[in-house]
Amino acid sequence: MRWLHTARIWRLPLLIGLLTLAWLVFPFPGAKAATTRHITLDASQFAFSPGRVHVNQGDRVVFTVAAQDVVHGFYLDGYGLKTRVEPGVSQQIEFVADKTGKFRYRCSVNCGSLHPFMIGELVVGSNTPFWRATGLIVLAAIGMLVYLWQSGRVQEMKQDGTLQSSTP
Amino acid sequence: MERRERFAIAVVLLILIGLPAAALGYQYWLRPALSSTRMIDIRAAAPEAGGFQPDAIQVNAGETVTLRFSSTDVTQGIAIGPGLGIDLGHVDPGQVKEITLTFDHAGTYTFYCNSWCSPDHWRMRGIVQVDDPANPGALPTSQRDPVIEALIAEGVDIDDNVHTDDHPLPVISLDRVPSVARGEMLTSTVNVPADLQNAAWRRSHSPAQALDLLIADNPSMGRAELADVIAYLWSGGLSAEQITAAQTLYNKNCAACHGETGAGDGPVASSTENNPVIFADAGYMFTRRDDVLYAKIRRGGMGTDMPNFGTLFTQDETWALVNYLRSFSGTGQGPLGDAH
Ligand SMILES: [Cu+2]
Numbered sequence: 313m314r315w316l317h318t319a320r321i322w323r324l325p326l327l328i329g330l331l332t333l334a335w336l337v338f339p340f341p342g343a344k345a346a347t348t349r350h351i352t353l354d355a356s357q358f359a360f361s362p363g364r365v366h367v368n369q370g371d372r373v374v375f376t377v378a379a380q381d382v383v384h385g386f387y388l389d390g391y392g393l394k395t396r397v398e399p400g401v402s403q404q405i406e407f408v409a410d411k412t413g414k415f416r417y418r419c420s421v422n423c424g425s426l427h428p429f430m431i432g433e434l435v436v437g438s439n440t441p442f443w444r445a446t447g448l449i450v451l452a453a454i455g456m457l458v459y460l461w462q463s464g465r466v467q468e469m470k471q472d473g474t475l476q477s478s479t480p
Numbered sequence: 481m482e483r484r485e486r487f488a489i490a491v492v493l494l495i496l497i498g499l500p501a502a503a504l505g506y507q508y509w510l511r512p513a514l515s516s517t518r519m520i521d522i523r524a525a526a527p528e529a530g531g532f533q534p535d536a537i538q539v540n541a542g543e544t545v546t547l548r549f550s551s552t553d554v555t556q557g558i559a560i561g562p563g564l565g566i567d568l569g570h571v572d573p574g575q576v577k578e579i580t581l582t583f584d585h586a587g588t589y590t591f592y593c594n595s596w597c598s599p600d601h602w603r604m605r606g607i608v609q610v611d612d613p614a615n616p617g618a619l620p621t622s623q624r625d626p627v628i629e630a631l632i633a634e635g636v637d638i639d640d641n642v643h644t645d646d647h648p649l650p651v652i653s654l655d656r657v658p659s660v661a662r663g664e665m666l667t668s669t670v671n672v673p674a675d676l677q678n679a680a681w682r683r684s685h686s687p688a689q690a691l692d693l694l695i696a697d698n699p700s701m702g703r704a705e706l707a708d709v710i711a712y713l714w715s716g717g718l719s720a721e722q723i724t725a726a727q728t729l730y731n732k733n734c735a736a737c738h739g740e741t742g743a744g745d746g747p748v749a750s751s752t753e754n755n756p757v758i759f760a761d762a763g764y765m766f767t768r769r770d771d772v773l774y775a776k777i778r779r780g781g782m783g784t785d786m787p788n789f790g791t792l793f794t795q796d797e798t799w800a801l802v803n804y805l806r807s808f809s810g811t812g813q814g815p816l817g818d819a820h
Pocket residue numbers: 355356357358383384385419420421422423427430
C-alpha cells in the first residue's frame with residue numbers, strides 16, 4: 313500500500329491508462345458480432361432508393377434490388393458485384409462486407425439520359441475502432457488536464473510544506 | 481508562308497472530314513459492298529424515341545442477309561421470332577450486334593426488343609417479311625391458329641375476363657391451394673372419367689368443369705383432394721428445360737405487369753388501365769380454360785394493355801407459358817407449382 317501514498321499524484325492517470333487499455337482490448341457490448349442485413353434497393357429512373365446504405369464491417373449483406381420502371385443494373389464498386397434487374401423480377405445479391413470504406417453502387421444498364429448519375433453509396437464502417445479511438449483521445453485529453461492540475465498542486469504543496477508532513 | 485498555311489489547313493480538313501468519312505464509308509458503303517450478303521442496318525431506340533428504324537424489312541426466301549442492330553439511346557435487347565431461337569442479347573448504345581441468316585420459307589417474322597427499356601417497351605417490334613422469289617406477288621399466308629379458330633367457331637369470348645362492374649370476374653371457392661404433388665399420390669385411388677384423361681378435352685375445358693365431373697364420379701372423396709387430382713391432371717408434363725424456358729419468357733415479357741409470382745403486382749401494373757390478371761388466384765384460374773389463356777397470350781387483349789405475343793413465340797412456347805401461369809396457383813409445373 314505504500315506505493316499508493318508515494319505515488320498519490322499518479323493514481324488518477326494510472327487508473328485512466330488502465331481503463332483505456334481495457335477499452336481498447338475488450339469488445340464493446342454494443343458492437344455485436346456481425347449480423348445479416350437485408351436491404352431492399354429500389355431502382356428507378358434515375359436513382360436508387362435508399363441512395364446511401366450503412367453497414368458494419370463483417371456484416372453479411374443481402375441486397376434485394378427491384379426495378380420499378382425499366383431494366384436497371386446494379387454494380388458495386390470495390391466488391392465487383394453485378395446484376396441486371398428486369399422490372400417485376402427482383403434480384404438478390406449477397407456478400408460479406410469485409411472491406412471497409414465507401415463504395416459506390418451504380419446502375420450498369422444504360423437506362424436513359426440521366427443514367428450516368430444513377431449512383432448510390434455503400435458505407436462499410438469499422439465503427440468500433442473509430443469510436444474507441446475517439447474515446448481514447450478524449451480520455452487522453454482529460455488525463456492531461458488532470459496531470460497538469462495535479463502537478464500544479466504538487467508544486468504548491470512543496471512550497472507550503474504540506475507534502476512533507478503527509479509522507480511517513 | 482501562304483502556301484504552308486494552306487497546306488496546314490488542308491491537312492486539318494483532311495483529318496476532320498476525311499477520318500469520319502473513311503470510318504463511316506467503310507461501315508456503310510465499303511463493307512456492305514465487299515460483303516457477299518446483303519446488309520441491313522436497323523437502329524433501335526425506345527418506342528417514344530421512334531422504336532426500330534426501319535421497322536419493316538423485306539427479304540427473299542433463300543437469300544442470305546446480315547442484320548446489324550445498333551442502339552441510339554438506351555440498352556436494348558434484340559430477339560427474332562417466332563421459332564428461330566435468335567436472341568442477340570443486349571445492345572448498348574454505341575454497340576453493334578449482327579447476325580447473318582437465311583430464311584428458308586416465305587412468311588412473316590418479328591424482330592423485337594426483349595429488354596424492358598421504357599414504359600412502352602412492349603410496342604417495340606419490327607417485321608421481317610420473307611417473300612417467295614418464285615411467287616413474288618403472293619402475300620405470306622397470315623398466321624392461322626387452329627386453336628383460336630376453334631374458339632371463334634365455338635363462340636367463346638376470350639375477353640370475358642375483362643372486368644366491368646356489371647360483369648364481375650368468375651371465381652369458384654377452393655378450400656386450399658391445390659397441389660400437383662398431393663394429386664399425383666391420390667390419382668390412383670380416384671375414378672378419373674375418360675374425358676379428363678384426354679389432353680385435348682382438358683385444353684378446351686376449365687379445371688372447374690372437370691372438378692364437377694370428378695366429384696360426381698367420386699362422391700365419397702373430399703373436394704379439396706379432388707382439386708389436387710385436377711391440379712395433377714392439368715400439370716403439363718413438361719421437361720425441366722421447357723419449364724426454365726417458360727420462366728425466362730415470363731420473367732422477361734410478363735413479370736413487369738403480372739408480377740414475379742403471378743400476383744398481378746408488377747411495377748408496370750399501376751399504369752395499366754385494367755388490372756393484369758392474378759394468376760396466383762387458384763379459385764379464378766380454375767375457371768379459365770387453357771385454350772382461352774393461350775389465345776389471350778397470342779392475340780393479346782382487345783383494347784386492354786395486354787400485348788399480343790403470337791408473333792413472337794411459337795405455339796409450343798405459348799402452351800408452356802400457360803402451364804407456367806398455372807403453376808402460380810399450384811396447378812401447373814414451375815418453381816412455385818412444385819413448392820406447394
Ligand atoms: Cu438505371
